[in-house]
Amino acid sequence: MKAHRSIVRSLFAVLAATLLCPATGEAQEIPSPEEFFGHEMGADRQLARWDRLVEYYDTLGVLSDRLIVEHVGETTLGNPFLVIYVSSPENLGKLEEIRRMNAILSDPRGHTQRQIDDAIENSKVVFVQSYALHSTEVAASQTAAEVVYLFATRTDAGMEEILDETVSILIPAFNPDGNIIVTDWYNRWLGTEFEGSGPPELYHHYIGHDNNRDAFMQNTVESQYGAAIIFRDFVPQAYIDHHQMGPYTARIYLPPYAEPIRPEADPLVWREMAWYGAHMAYKMDEADLQGAIGSAIYSGWGHFGFHWITPFHNIAGMLTESASARLATPLYVHPDQLRGSRQFPEYEAQTTFPNPWLGGWWRVRDIVERQIIATFSPLELAAKNRETVLRNAYNKASRQTQRGLDGDVKAYVIPAEQHDPLTMQKMVNKLLGQGITVDRATRGFEHEGRVYGRGSYVVSMAQPKRGLIRWLLGQTYYPDNSYTRDRDDNPIRPYDMSTDNLAEFMGVRADPVGSAVVAAMTRVTSEIDPSGTVSLGTHGYVLDGRLNDSFEAANRLLASGASLSRVSSDGGGVRRGDFVVGPDADPAAVRDIAEETGVDFIALNSDASGVTYPLAPQRIGMYQRYYGGNIDEGWTRWLLEDFSFEYTSIMDDEIQRGDLHERWDVIVLPADSKRMMTEGGGGFGGGASTVPPEYRSGFGQEGLDALDEFVENGGTLVMFAQAGDLALDEMDVPVRNVLDGLSSSEFWAPGSTLKMKVDNTHPLAYGMPRNALATFLAGGQVYQTVPGARSADVRRVATYLDRDILESGWLLGEEVIANRAAIVSIDKGEGSVFMLGFRVQHRAQTHGTYKFLFNALVTQPPKMMR
Numbered sequence: 001m002k003a004h005r006s007i008v009r010s011l012f013a014v015l016a017a018t019l020l021c022p023a024t025g026e027a028q029e030i031p032s033p034e035e036f037f038g039h040e041m042g043a044d045r046q047l048a049r050w051d052r053l054v055e056y057y058d059t060l061g062v063l064s065d066r067l068i069v070e071h072v073g074e075t076t077l078g079n080p081f082l083v084i085y086v087s088s089p090e091n092l093g094k095l096e097e098i099r100r101m102n103a104i105l106s107d108p109r110g111h112t113q114r115q116i117d118d119a120i121e122n123s124k125v126v127f128v129q130s131y132a133l134h135s136t137e138v139a140a141s142q143t144a145a146e147v148v149y150l151f152a153t154r155t156d157a158g159m160e161e162i163l164d165e166t167v168s169i170l171i172p173a174f175n176p177d178g179n180i181i182v183t184d185w186y187n188r189w190l191g192t193e194f195e196g197s198g199p200p201e202l203y204h205h206y207i208g209h210d211n212n213r214d215a216f217m218q219n220t221v222e223s224q225y226g227a228a229i230i231f232r233d234f235v236p237q238a239y240i241d242h243h244q245m246g247p248y249t250a251r252i253y254l255p256p257y258a259e260p261i262r263p264e265a266d267p268l269v270w271r272e273m274a275w276y277g278a279h280m281a282y283k284m285d286e287a288d289l290q291g292a293i294g295s296a297i298y299s300g301w302g303h304f305g306f307h308w309i310t311p312f313h314n315i316a317g318m319l320t321e322s323a324s325a326r327l328a329t330p331l332y333v334h335p336d337q338l339r340g341s342r343q344f345p346e347y348e349a350q351t352t353f354p355n356p357w358l359g360g361w362w363r364v365r366d367i368v369e370r371q372i373i374a375t376f377s378p379l380e381l382a383a384k385n386r387e388t389v390l391r392n393a394y395n396k397a398s399r400q401t402q403r404g405l406d407g408d409v410k411a412y413v414i415p416a417e418q419h420d421p422l423t424m425q426k427m428v429n430k431l432l433g434q435g436i437t438v439d440r441a442t443r444g445f446e447h448e449g450r451v452y453g454r455g456s457y458v459v460s461m462a463q464p465k466r467g468l469i470r471w472l473l474g475q476t477y478y479p480d481n482s483y484t485r486d487r488d489d490n491p492i493r494p495y496d497m498s499t500d501n502l503a504e505f506m507g508v509r510a511d512p513v514g515s516a517v518v519a520a521m522t523r524v525t526s527e528i529d530p531s532g533t534v535s536l537g538t539h540g541y542v543l544d545g546r547l548n549d550s551f552e553a554a555n556r557l558l559a560s561g562a563s564l565s566r567v568s569s570d571g572g573g574v575r576r577g578d579f580v581v582g583p584d585a586d587p588a589a590v591r592d593i594a595e596e597t598g599v600d601f602i603a604l605n606s607d608a609s610g611v612t613y614p615l616a617p618q619r620i621g622m623y624q625r626y627y628g629g630n631i632d633e634g635w636t637r638w639l640l641e642d643f644s645f646e647y648t649s650i651m652d653d654e655i656q657r658g659d660l661h662e663r664w665d666v667i668v669l670p671a672d673s674k675r676m677m678t679e680g681g682g683g684f685g686g687g688a689s690t691v692p693p694e695y696r697s698g699f700g701q702e703g704l705d706a707l708d709e710f711v712e713n714g715g716t717l718v719m720f721a722q723a724g725d726l727a728l729d730e731m732d733v734p735v736r737n738v739l740d741g742l743s744s745s746e747f748w749a750p751g752s753t754l755k756m757k758v759d760n761t762h763p764l765a766y767g768m769p770r771n772a773l774a775t776f777l778a779g780g781q782v783y784q785t786v787p788g789a790r791s792a793d794v795r796r797v798a799t800y801l802d803r804d805i806l807e808s809g810w811l812l813g814e815e816v817i818a819n820r821a822a823i824v825s826i827d828k829g830e831g832s833v834f835m836l837g838f839r840v841q842h843r844a845q846t847h848g849t850y851k852f853l854f855n856a857l858v859t860q861p862p863k864m865m866r
């Protein structure tokens with residue numbers, strides 16, 4: 001909500017300034033990209049860097065009265081994040097009025113028919129387009145500069161109509177940091193044998209390519225800027241995100257999506273995508289640009305990134321995907337290399353692909369030309385049909401609201417009574433971030449036989465975003481039918497997860513109810529920002545070990561030098577997993593930490609020393625590799641920083657040095673294949689030989705030996721999902737992965753939530769509820785102890801149920817994992833191996849299982865206390 005306020009306020013500050021000093025478009029000529037950058041956009045081996053692009057946009061912002069260039073804030077690495085508003089000078093002068101009218105159409109609740117008719121008659125179509133979210137897809141950051149230039153200078157009747165009837169909001173680079181990382185890398189190797197190789201690191205500092213998976217939770221600042229515009233401030237009528245795909249299929253994918261689609265959006269959004277997409281393709285062939293395809297390759301059930309979540313905001317949320325070159329280097333595509341894809345079985349002419357490209361040299365300029373047409377053609381259509389588009393914005397919103405009123409589920413109630421109430425409040429904030437209406441009960445109430453306390457939240461389905469609420473809070477079954485099976489009946493992998501249930505990921509209870517809730521409620525109008533209470537007892541304070549945020553409080557207390565201990569069994573006013581803070585902790589630090597984390601510091605008035613063990617800061621090593629980086633590693637860093645865990649990133653040389661126990665207490669191996677960790681290779685565009693030698697990684701046998709010795713000498717080794725192969729194959733642990741060697745028809749759980757029992761007497765599960773959900777992805781592991789002398793060293797920390805294991809998503813072969821371990825801890829020598837068979841911290845979304853990681857990173861109890 002902070003981002004929300006700042007964007008609106010700063011935009012109207014810019015507007016006021018614009019009105020005070022009218023633009024001087026007549027006086028000075030607007031430079032073309034070629035004049036400004038010294039080359040055409042998309043020219044071979046040329047990439048404009050973000051700092052120069054910003055200068056260009058700022059220059060055009062001053063010279064053209066059709067543009068407002070806004071610096072909305074800083075990116076993750078401190079670069080400017082830009083949003084550009086484009087329309088006629090008259091429309092730009094009344095942007096707030098247009099925003100207000102569009103808000104009526106996207107949420108007509110409480111407005112009169114007259115206000116609605118007035119908005120349809122007088123407002124403008126709002127269209128958001130974003131470029132360069134994925135930074136190795138280099139064309140779009142260049143296209144955007146030419147697009148802005150054309151907006152500023154074209155004087156034809158078509159452009160006049162677009163400017164008069166529409167407002168475009170452009171995000172010229174959704175990840176500016178990545179443009180800089182990739183441009184500098186590209187230029188460094190230009191003219192060498194490594195020209196066109198991919199950068200060694202993640203092109204978003206934390207989350208790389210997964211920045212398109214974050215619209216859903218808005219963990220990064222870039223996602224927050226985008227969400228403020230698309231979900232709350234402007235809720236546009238359409239949104240297009242311009243990407244690139246692999247080089248060997250169609251030249252450009254255009255809307256609509258292929259099957260299957262995710263149901264529950266208003267049907268008009270799918271019709272609008274087909275309508276805009278058909279016009280884009282029509283204009284593509286009018287210009288004789290070959291190779292455009294629609295209704296193929298990208299299915300309509302994707303992840304909840306911006307272009308796939310927007311249909312559930314009643315926005316025509318679209319994607320374009322152009323074939324890639326080798327960064328900015330031309331690529332020769334031999335006709336033999338061209339092939340089909342999903343719902344595009346043969347690379348030959350068909351109704352959605354009447355004009356095949358026949359191969360040859362492929363250049364960034366080819367992409368730029370297609371992206372320019374894909375940008376302007378839907379605007380032409382919207383401009384000619386302004387009233388229809390606006391009326392249908394109203395239709396979509398009002399019909400979805402009516403469906404919510406009539407549907408079987410009338411609301412979701414989020415009880416105040418939760419295992420981790422602070423995480424529940426974070427979930428409510430994420431719903432608010434989507435622009436969903438949420439009410440809070442000001443008194444306790446009873447509904448459908450259940451009692452809910454004061455402070456429970458109610459999310460009514462009778463609102464325009466009901467489709468979104470259904471997927472974020474409702475149980476989800478991915479379709480299993482002929483669209484999701486191949487000819488041999490093998491399941492086809494969903495584009496991403498098979499569920500995106502926020503409540504399940506976060507471990508929060510949300511009850512669907514079949515009748516409207518009648519209770520004393522107030523609307524929640526700003527982000528919840530809880531503040532913890534402080535009450536000092538004779539023996540200090542207790543922090544509730546069930547709260548994720550207690551770990552942040554503990555980390556900050558340890559860093560401040562406070563004495564801290566952890567409870568290993570219930571009794572005497574404390575509970576296993578709680579943190580005990582000594583009475584001498586600095587009161588000012590305690591007050592600050594309580595206020596900022598929301599954790600209550602509860603008075604401890606009895607001596608708990610018989611059931612506690614001391615905590616000390618741990619030396620945590622996070623393993624990192626090259627070859628484009630490892631997204632799971634980046635997300636883990638993001639999460640550790642969010643909860644104030646101190647860590648150090650370590651690479652091969654550090655592991656290979658040996659004597660690791662002298663420098664580290666815990667080493668974390670994020671989800672990754674054994675081959676990538678030990679041998680490296682692969683990466684963008686071929687094997688290790690395509691990568692400059694100093695950026696080849698893999699710690700080899702030397703590293704494996706060092707990690708084994710680390711554990712024998714008392715270290716804690718933590719492995720997520722497929723990283724467990726390192727222990728299974730190389731460390732002689734007495735467990736096996738029951739999924740090893742199974743085909744997709746024998747076991748299949750592509751991004752599903754699975755039910756497990758948790759042994760919360762084990763230190764790795766302290767503070768967890770007895771029942772929890774694992775978020776299981778491809779590459780996950782499930783463990784069975786191997787009979788033998790060392791089986792006593794294995795403890796099952798979490799175990800899948802014996803039947804009815806699926807909560808949401810898709811699961812085939814549940815008998816394979818029934819009653820098998822999701823997480824095991826293995827004693828080995830003086831140390832421990834923690835094998836977390838699924839990503840407990842997946843994309844910083846699975847708050848419900850963070851504690852398995854956090855517990856692994858704090859001091860372990862002495863073995864006699866376990």
Ligand SMILES: [Zn+2]
Binds near residue numbers: 137244
């Ligand atoms: Zn992409």
